[in-house]
Amino acid sequence: MKRPKLLIIEDDEELRTQMKWALAQDYNVIMAGDRESAMSSFRKEAPLVVTLDLGLPPQPTGVEEGFNTLADILNKDNTTKVIIITGRGEKENALQAIAQGAYDFFYKPIQVDELKVVLRRAFQVSQLEREHRVLQQRLSRDTFEEMLGICGKMQDVFSVIRKISNTDAPVLIMGESGTGKELVARAIHRLSARQDKPFIVINCGAIPENLLESELFGHEKGAFTGAHIQRKGRIEMTESGTLFLDEIGELPLSLQVKILRFLQEKVVERVGGREQIDVDARVIAATNRDLKEAMKDGRFREDLYFRLGVIFISLPPLREREGDVILLARNFLERYADENRKKVKGFTNQAINAIEQYAWPGNVRELENRIKRAVIMAEGRKITSADLEFEALQPEYERMGLKEARDALEKEMILKALARNEENVTKAAIDLGVSRPTLYDLMEKFGIPKE
Numbered sequence: 001m002k003r004p005k006l007l008i009i010e011d012d013e014e015l016r017t018q019m020k021w022a023l024a025q026d027y028n029v030i031m032a033g034d035r036e037s038a039m040s041s042f043r044k045e046a047p048l049v050v051t052l053d054l055g056l057p058p059q060p061t062g063v064e065e066g067f068n069t070l071a072d073i074l075n076k077d078n079t080t081k082v083i084i085i086t087g088r089g090e091k092e093n094a095l096q097a098i099a100q101g102a103y104d105f106f107y108k109p110i111q112v113d114e115l116k117v118v119l120r121r122a123f124q125v126s127q128l129e130r131e132h133r134v135l136q137q138r139l140s141r142d143t144f145e146e147m148l149g150i151c152g153k154m155q156d157v158f159s160v161i162r163k164i165s166n167t168d169a170p171v172l173i174m175g176e177s178g179t180g181k182e183l184v185a186r187a188i189h190r191l192s193a194r195q196d197k198p199f200i201v202i203n204c205g206a207i208p209e210n211l212l213e214s215e216l217f218g219h220e221k222g223a224f225t226g227a228h229i230q231r232k233g234r235i236e237m238t239e240s241g242t243l244f245l246d247e248i249g250e251l252p253l254s255l256q257v258k259i260l261r262f263l264q265e266k267v268v269e270r271v272g273g274r275e276q277i278d279v280d281a282r283v284i285a286a287t288n289r290d291l292k293e294a295m296k297d298g299r300f301r302e303d304l305y306f307r308l309g310v311i312f313i314s315l316p317p318l319r320e321r322e323g324d325v326i327l328l329a330r331n332f333l334e335r336y337a338d339e340n341r342k343k344v345k346g347f348t349n350q351a352i353n354a355i356e357q358y359a360w361p362g363n364v365r366e367l368e369n370r371i372k373r374a375v376i377m378a379e380g381r382k383i384t385s386a387d388l389e390f391e392a393l394q395p396e397y398e399r400m401g402l403k404e405a406r407d408a409l410e411k412e413m414i415l416k417a418l419a420r421n422e423e424n425v426t427k428a429a430i431d432l433g434v435s436r437p438t439l440y441d442l443m444e445k446f447g448i449p450k451e
C-alpha cells in the first residue's frame with residue numbers, strides 16, 4: 001500500500017531527523033526547514049497532513065513566520081490538517097493557531113506515540129474531506145437545475161433548455177412517464193425572465209372534461225348551474241408567467257380549438273363571458289403519448305401540434321441514458337438515507353447488476369420510489385437486490401424440491417450472466433464469482449451450449 005504523504009516543517013535539524021525516523025515507517029515523510037521551501041513542497045506534493053513548528057527562521061524564537069505559513073497552507077487547501085508543534089508553556093500561541101484553523105497542537109518534546117495517534121486520525125479526516133470535495137464537484141458538474149445526467153442525450157437536453165429558456169417560444173416536451181418532463185418545464189421557467197412570475201400547472205388528463213374548460217378559462221357568475229361566483233381560470237392566473245399544460249394528449253378536441261385560439265391571439269374569454277382578457281403567458285406542454293398517432297386517428301389537431309411544438313424536447317427513457325442509472329441511484333440512496341437517518345452506504349454488487357439490467361419502464365420515478373422503499377426496508381449497511389424487490393421468489397420454485405430449485409436458479413443465473421456478457425464465458429465467470437473451468441462444467445451439466 002502507498003504510504004500517505006506527511007510534510008514536516010521544522011527548522012531544528014536534529015528534531016526533524018528524529019521525527020522522520022519515528023514516522024517513516026507509516027508515512028512518506030517530506031521535510032522543510034522554512035516557509036518558502038515548505039510552501040514549494042506543499043504545492044508539489046499536496047500532503048493531507050502537515051506538522052508545523054511555529055518558530056521558523058528568520059525569527060526562530062518568534063511565531064509570526066509560523067502563523068504566516070499556517071495561513072498560506074490553509075489558503076491553498078483548507079482540507080489540510082495542520083498539527084502545530086510549539087514550546088512548552090506557549091499555550092496561548094497554540095490556542096490562537098487552533099482558532100486560525102490548525103487541527104491540533106503538541107508541546108515539545110514530542111511524545112511520538114501520542115503524535116502517531118493524532119496523525120492517524122488527522123489523515124482519516126483529511127482524506128474524507130477531500131473525497132467529499134471531489135464528489136461535490138462531480139455532482140455540481142453532473143447536475144443541471146436539480147436534474148442529474150451525464151449521458152450525451154441528457155447533456156443535449158440541458159443545452160437546449162439553456163438556449164430556449166429566455167425566449168417566449170412554446171415548448172412541447174415528450175417522454176415516457178417518469179422521465180422528468182415536469183422538472184424540465186420548471187427548469188425552463190426558472191431560467192427565464194418570467195422566473196418571479198407564476199408557474200401554473202394544469203393536468204389535462206386528471207380533470208373531468210366538463211370541468212376542464214372552466215378550470216382553464218374561468219367562468220362568469222351564472223354561466224352554468226353551480227357557477228355562483230365569477231372565477232378566473234388557470235390561464236388567466238398565469239398572467240405573464242409560465243403555463244404548463246401537462247398530458248396535453250388528453251385534451252378533448254373541443255378544448256384543443258380553444259387553446260389554439262389562445263395561442264394565436266393571446267386572449268381568453270371566460271365561460272359565459274364576452275370580455276377578451278389579454279394573457280401574456282409562455283406555454284409549455286408535455287405528453288407521454290405519441291401525438292403523431294393521435295393525429296392520424298383524428299384525436300389531436302395538427303395545427304395545435306405545430307403551434308405547441310415550436311421547440312421540441314424529447315426526453316430519453318432511463319434505459320437509454322448510458323451511465324446515468326447508477327449515478328441517479330447513488331444520489332437517491334444518499335438523499336433518502338439522510339432523510340430517514342439510516343446508515344446505509346451503497347449497494348451490493350448484485351444490486352448494482354440488477355439496477356443496470358432492469359429496463360425501468362417507470363423511468364426515474366420508478367427508480368426513485370424503489371430506492372426510497374429499499375432504504376427504509378434495508379437492514380444491512382448495503383442495499384441488496386432483495387431490498388430493491390428484484391428477487392421475489394419465482395412462484396414455480398415454491399413447487400420444487402430444494403435440489404431442483406437450486407439447479408433451476410443456478411441455470412437461470414448462468415444464462416443471465418452469459419447474456420449480460422455477450423456470451424463471453426471468461427467475463428461471465430468473473431461476474432458469477434467462479435473459475436472459468438467451473439463455469440464450463442456447469443454449462444455442460446445444464447446443457448448450455450458453448451458459443
Ligand SMILES: Nc1ncnc2c1ncn2[C@@H]1O[C@H](COP(=O)(O)OP(=O)(O)OP(=O)(O)O)[C@@H](O)[C@H]1O
Nearest residue numbers: 146147148176177178179180181182183288364365
Ligand atoms: N434527471 C433527473 N434527475 C433527478 N431526478 C429526476 C430526474 N428526472 C426525473 N427526476 C425525478 O423523477 C420524478 C418524476 O419526474 P417528473 O414528474 O418530472 O416526470 P414526468 O415525466 O413528468 O412523469 P409523468 O409522465 O409520470 O408525469 C420526480 O420525483 C423527479 O424529481
Ligand SMILES: [Mg+2]
Nearest residue numbers: 178181182246
Ligand atoms: Mg408529469
